[in-house]
Amino acid sequence: MQTTLHHWVAGARVEGTSGRTSEVTDPATGEVTAQLPLASADEAAAVIAAAKAAFPGWRDTSLAKRTQILFRFRELLNARASELAALITAEHGKVLSDAAGEVARGQEVVEFACGIAHLLKGSATENASTGVDVHSVRQPLGVVGIISPFNFPAMVPMWFFPIAIATGNTVVLKPSEKVPSSALWIAELWSEAGLPDGVFNVLNGDKTAVDALLTSPDVKSISFVGSTPIARHVYETGTAHGKRVQALGGAKNHMVVLPDADLDLAADQAVNAGFGSAGERCMAVSALVAVGDIADTLVSRIADRARALRTGDGRRSCDMGPLVTRAAQERVSGYIDAGESEGAVVVVDGRRGEFDADGSGFFVGPTLLDHVGTDMTVYTDEIFGPVLSVVRVETYTEAVELINSNPYGNGTAIFTNDGGAARRFQNEVEVGMIGINVPVPVPMAYYSFGGWKNSLFGDTHAHGTEGVHFFTRGKVVTTRWLDPSHAGVNLGFPTNA
Ligand code: NAD
Numbered sequence: 001m002q003t004t005l006h007h008w009v010a011g012a013r014v015e016g017t018s019g020r021t022s023e024v025t026d027p028a029t030g031e032v033t034a035q036l037p038l039a040s041a042d043e044a045a046a047v048i049a050a051a052k053a054a055f056p057g058w059r060d061t062s063l064a065k066r067t068q069i070l071f072r073f074r075e076l077l078n079a080r081a082s083e084l085a086a087l088i089t090a091e092h093g094k095v096l097s098d099a100a101g102e103v104a105r106g107q108e109v110v111e112f113a114c115g116i117a118h119l120l121k122g123s124a125t126e127n128a129s130t131g132v133d134v135h136s137v138r139q140p141l142g143v144v145g146i147i148s149p150f151n152f153p154a155m156v157p158m159w160f161f162p163i164a165i166a167t168g169n170t171v172v173l174k175p176s177e178k179v180p181s182s183a184l185w186i187a188e189l190w191s192e193a194g195l196p197d198g199v200f201n202v203l204n205g206d207k208t209a210v211d212a213l214l215t216s217p218d219v220k221s222i223s224f225v226g227s228t229p230i231a232r233h234v235y236e237t238g239t240a241h242g243k244r245v246q247a248l249g250g251a252k253n254h255m256v257v258l259p260d261a262d263l264d265l266a267a268d269q270a271v272n273a274g275f276g277s278a279g280e281r282c283m284a285v286s287a288l289v290a291v292g293d294i295a296d297t298l299v300s301r302i303a304d305r306a307r308a309l310r311t312g313d314g315r316r317s318c319d320m321g322p323l324v325t326r327a328a329q330e331r332v333s334g335y336i337d338a339g340e341s342e343g344a345v346v347v348v349d350g351r352r353g354e355f356d357a358d359g360s361g362f363f364v365g366p367t368l369l370d371h372v373g374t375d376m377t378v379y380t381d382e383i384f385g386p387v388l389s390v391v392r393v394e395t396y397t398e399a400v401e402l403i404n405s406n407p408y409g410n411g412t413a414i415f416t417n418d419g420g421a422a423r424r425f426q427n428e429v430e431v432g433m434i435g436i437n438v439p440v441p442v443p444m445a446y447y448s449f450g451g452w453k454n455s456l457f458g459d460t461h462a463h464g465t466e467g468v469h470f471f472t473r474g475k476v477v478t479t480r481w482l483d484p485s486h487a488g489v490n491l492g493f494p495t496n497a
Contacts, residue, residue: 003034005180007043007204008187010050011197018043022177022206027093027322028313029359036180039205044212047203051143051170052218054198059140059168061196063117070114070166072193077107084185086315088153091179093321093362094277095314106158108445109463113162119468120167129496131482138472140168141220141244145213147174147234149226150324151280151384153182159449159462160223160471161200167471170199172219174209176226178324214238221470223462224248225282227382228408228454235457246470247457248282248450250382251410255285255439256399256425258416259292265437266415267301273413273439274388275309275366278320280328282455283411283433283440287372287379288390289399295392299347299370302388306348306366312356322361323385329362332385336367339378339389344369350386374402382408396421404430409452413439432456 005024006013016037024034039047058066077084085099092099124135144164148156153175161171175183183202190200203209213219214237224234224247231249238245255273257266273285290298314321323329333351340346350365357363364385372379372389379389393399403412413435414425422436432451435441443449443464450461460470 002032005034005036005184005204007037007039007047008184008200008202009047010054010201011191016043016204024091024178024180025325026090027324028315028357028361030326030361031359033090034181036177036204038177039203039209039212041208041212044203044205044209045216047172047201048143048213048216048218050198051172051201054196055140055142055170058170058196058199061168063120066166066168067114067117069194070110070116070162073190073195074107074110074114076189076193077103077110080189081107084154084182087181087185088179089314089321091181092150092153092324093314094280095318095321098277099314102152102155105442106155109158110162112445112463113166116163116166116468119465120472128478132478132480132496134476134478136474136476138167138468138474140472142169143172143219144169144471145172145174145219145222147210147213147222147224147226148176148183150176150178151277151282153179154186156225157183157186159225160467163463163467164223164471165195165199167468169471170201172201172203172213174203174205174213177204177206180204210234211237214243215241217241219243221245222247223470231457244460244470245458246450246460246462248462249455249457250408251282251284251451251455252287252382252406252408253283253285253411253413254287254289254399254403254406255413255415256289256396256403257291257294257298258396258414258418258421259294260417261294261415262417263294263298263301267298267305269413269415269439270302270388271305271309271366275306275320275386276440278323278364279386280324280384281440283442285413285439286383286387286389287402288388289402290390290392291396291399292394295370295390299368299390303347303368306368306388309366310356311350311353311363311365313358313361316356318356320366320386322355322357322363324362326362328385329364332364332383332387335378335381335383335385336364336369336387339369339372339376339387342373342376342378344372344376344378344389400425400429407454410455411435411441411451413437413441432461
């Protein structure tokens with residue numbers, strides 16, 4: 001049965017009026033499950049106006065009251081996390097356990113934001129000059145825009161909105177049009193938690209909605225996550241319109257395996273990181289760099305594990321679900337075809353296989369390519385599917401050169417038992433998030449998430465103290481009440497005494 005979705009504005013469902021819609025599908029069955037309204041520029045302006053109207057009241061709501069609402073939101077989310085996980089699986093396709101993991105990692109940011117009173121403390125200096133005191137505060141920005149990708153319908157928005165709301169901003173979230181229901185569900189949960197109307201709004205749409213957020217003078221910042229070309233557009237357009245922007249882009253993550261590594265551990269983790277969420281993670285391992293003479297053994301152990309995975313409907317306890325759309329399935333299969341014709345050896349072929357699902361879902365099974373060259377498109381492009389490419393190199397130095405010459409710098413991992421090599425690696429590799437014997441090194445909520453180079457435009461990473469900084473502006477107040485030093489008119493530059 002198909003439903004018609006809506007926007008969420010000032011605490012209520014609002015039907016779309018643009019006449020433009022897009023289809024939401026269940027990737028495991030291929031069925032169209034909903035029609036999503038795509039906002040016009042006027043509808044986007046109305047959502048931004050609702051957030052703007054809510055700002056003065058929310059900005060002046062005490063930290064004690066804001067924190068109580070955050071705690072209520074946390075409790076509701078804990079109690080109902082499985083509902084959200086089910087929604088994610090129904091529109092994204094990832095298996096239920098993976099969807100639950102995504103919700104849990106988002107919840108960690110809510111918990112971090114529950115401590116906002118401590119994080120927002122400014123500093124004070126008594127007697128900076130004689131009889132003069134100075135203190136600093138951080139204040140909210142106003143209306144903030146969040147634009148999220150399809151691959152984490154709940155977690156990625158949750159990297160931003162708990163902190164944005166806790167610091168006193170009002171939010172317009174523009175979710176991916178492929179997976180809109182999680183954002184709408186979260187909006188209703190906020191209402192139930194007692195968040196005032198207009199503090200959290202959901203604007204559904206495509207480029208028209210995004211560009212309205214990027215150009216509106218009433219939107220003060222943009223937090224974007226998605227592919228690199230769109231991240232660049234968002235960064236350039238948003239900053240040209242006077243906003244602060246953090247735009248997280250695509251990735252090509254390498255996992256280096258040194259000859260001394262535990263090869264069973266490395267094989268397990270390569271499979272987890274390469275095929276988890278069908279490779280649709282910005283921290284997925286896509287290139288496995290085998291150093292020295294271990295490649296044959298490692299490839300055969302990965303192949304055994306990959307062949308044992310069960311791919312199918314994410315509601316059926318499978319290991320791996322489908323890709324998000326038919327177009328994604330065709331794009332990923334096309335990359336495997338191209339890799340094969342360019343000379344890569346297809347060790348495990350996900351283009352064919354048995355999938356545990358009804359209907360015609362968007363499946364590609366786990367795929368392992370060996371002898372991949374750095375000029376092949378399977379190596380140069382972000383595939384965003386369950387395709388693990390093995391690149392063979394002779395030395396550690398060659399492995400690091402590969403990573404540092406890559407245009408992306410999101411995540412990377414090294415597997416070794418040599419502490420000295422690991423220490424050197426984390427020091428010299430030009431990537432934002434590093435794992436040492438950890439394949440998917442996603443930072444905790446109290447650290448910040450962000451890549452380097454084409455994986456992030458802007459200078460502030462997501463969540464942690466960088467998130468608090470992003471969603472606030474500093475103000476420094478200099479005060480004199482007692483005035484023993486008042487010396488009448490003096491046009492000289494103030495000096496301290
Ligand atoms: P995408 O760039 O296609 O879409 C992201 C958002 O931008 C969506 O909300 C979409 O509606 C909007 N958008 C799409 N085209 C647009 C256009 N022309 N103009 C304005 N807005 C537009 O990304 P996706 O396919 O949804 O997500 C996958 C990508 O996101 C991958 O590249 C992945 O690596 C990346 N990603 C990065 C991180 C990170 O932390 N760096 C995290 C998750 C995903």
